[in-house]
Amino acid sequence: MSDMFTLYGAPVSLYTGKARAYLTYKNIPFREVFSSVKVYKTIIEPKTGVRFIPVVETPEGEFIQDTVQIIDDLEKRFVKSSIYPALPKQQLVSEIFQLWGDEWLVIPAMHYRWNKDNFPFIYEEFGKVAAPNMPAFVRGFLGKKLASRFNGFVPILGITEKTIPAIEDWFENHVLSELNKHFSTHNYLLGGRPCAGDFGLFGPLYAHLYRDPAPGAIIREKAPYVVKWIERLRNAPKNVGNWVENDKIPETLMPLLTRIFKEFWPVLMQSVEKVQEWIVDNPTVDKIPRSIGFHDFSIGGITDKRAIMPFHQWKLQRVIDLYDGFDADEKAKVDTFLQTSFALQVGSLHMPKRLQRINNKLVVA
Structure with missing residues (x-):
């Protein structure tokens, strides 16, 4: 049996970019198969039951869908050069950045792709x-x-005429600016080696915002150190160092974390609340829909509506489970960091009705 993995994806796909960078960094032997309509119909749908890429096929013929699941599974197989930090604050921050990249940077990724001149x-x-x-x-x-x-x-994500100016200001003058400052002094988010958070950011920043012509020009002009970080992750870095010592979080990440907790975290909290209500109101329905109505969100001080995504709860469960797995001393360190820096308590989140993925579909646990 070959030890080769297969990545089914496409260059244009945000999450394929994330998975490819991870496989490359870990030096996992893989071949990439372009996901044409034929591949969707003959392989992806029959083997996974869904129409989403990327999909990774293992040498044993197992098909794994969703980048978080792909990375979780492969980290157990390939323990060398782990992308999960060993210490609690860095573990939590890494997962928060992965979640933010996967679920919130989709907003500028979709806006700049579809509302700017990227055609033909x-x-x-x-x-x-x-x-x-x-x-x-x-x-x-x-x-x-x-x-x-x-x-x-696009509009489902809250990208409207009302929010677009705030989205562009946030992305160009905050996200890009702060990341550029950070990567001018650190090769990766947490120092000299990539963590899960780096790969969460890489998906949208590379596959949409760097490859597409219009936002790519903006990144090259405004954020040269972000460009260098993208190229480092694209090309399997050979000289990988260590994470910042003593579980420290670089000061250059604090402005980004502050806005994550101000704008993205409330959306996660509201999503959990609405999912909990939906499960109670629909006791006989097992499979969860991709969205369950709309709620308010704010970006750059502008408020509008966006779809409530139950998948956000499943992703957030991983962060809460990570926190719950810490011992008392580790929790105390994390609590102090979050409380003093952001007036935030992770341990107080109430989530009695949990979600799980079975056969790549979201269901009530």
Whole structure:
């Protein structure tokens, strides 16, 4: 049996970018198979039951879907150069950045892709999925039809005429600016080696915001150290150092963490609250829908509506489970850090109705 893994994905895919960078960094032997419509129909859907990429096939023929699941499973197999820090504050911060990258940086990733001048590049990219072997003009035509489905997600994420100026200001003058300052003195989020949080950020920052022409020009102009970080993670860094000593969190991450807890954390809390209510109100329904109504959110002081995503609870459960696994001394250190820096308590979150993924579908545990 070959020891080769297979990554089913696409260059245009946010989460494929994350999975590819992880596999490359860990030096896991893999081949990449482009997820054309044919591959979706003959492999991805039959083997996973869903239409999402990336998917990783193991040498034993197991198919793993969702990047968090992929990384969790492969970290157990490939323990060398772990991307999970050993100490509690860094563990928690790494997971929070992974969650933020996966679920919140999707906002600028989708806005800059679909509301900026990235065409015909994006139509050609999606055309490769629909008809990889057809002439360019056919790929462009089919890609435009396929792309319209993804474009439809934009308002669901809260990207509206009202919020767009705040999203652009937040991304260009806060996210990029603060990350650029941080990466000017640290190779990765927590020092000299990548953590899970780096890969969470890499997905949106590389696959959408760096590869797409319009936001790519902005990143290259405004954030040269972010560009260097992207290229480091893309190219399997050889000289990897250590995380910052003594479980310290770099001061350069504090402005980003402050806004994460101010803007993203309330969305997570509200999502959990609404999911808990939904489960009580729908006791006979096992499978959870992808969204369950809308709620208010704020970005840059602007408030609007966005869809409530139950998947956010499943992702947040990992952070809470991590915290719950700490011993009393570790919890005390984490609590002091969060309370003094952000007036935040992670341990007080009430989540009696848990979610789990069975056959790649979200269900009530």
